[in-house]
Amino acid sequence: MSKHAAGNGTPSFEPPVEQPKPRRKRVVLADARAPVTVLRTVVELEEQTSYGEQLVRGLIREQLQTALRVAIPISVIFLAIPALLYFLPRLNDVTFAGVHLPWLLLGVMPFPLMFGAAYWFNHKAESHERAFVDMVEH
DSSP states (O other), X not given: OOSBOTTTOOBOOOOOOOOOOOOOOOOOSSOTTSOHHHHHHHHHHHTTOHHHHHHHHHHHHHHHXXXXXXXXXXXXXXXXXXXXXXXXXXXXXXXXXXXXXXXXXXXXXXXXXXXXXXXXXXXXXXXXXXXXXXXXXX
């Protein structure tokens, strides 16, 4: 029905339609089957306690060491190539398949080298992260 009755113009109100009550949900703070040490470690990380900070610092330290293991050798190689060509000018005349050695060393070699280094770094970084998650979860 509407607010107004059909013929007389006086308002008539319908009773409110009852909405079904939402079902109650059980809220669980933690999985009771999980080991206490896992829960404690997760809480330490979430609350950023000194132990949680120490765990995260350890992960960051491992990631930094991995980055340096990649960056230092690549930097040495990329700095050594021009120095090698400068101090041994005879290498400028060497050719492979009609291409001079300096072009190969400076224009071609960096790309597969950087791809390989990036692939290795990504693999190691993901490995460190998986180990960190496994340590937290177990």
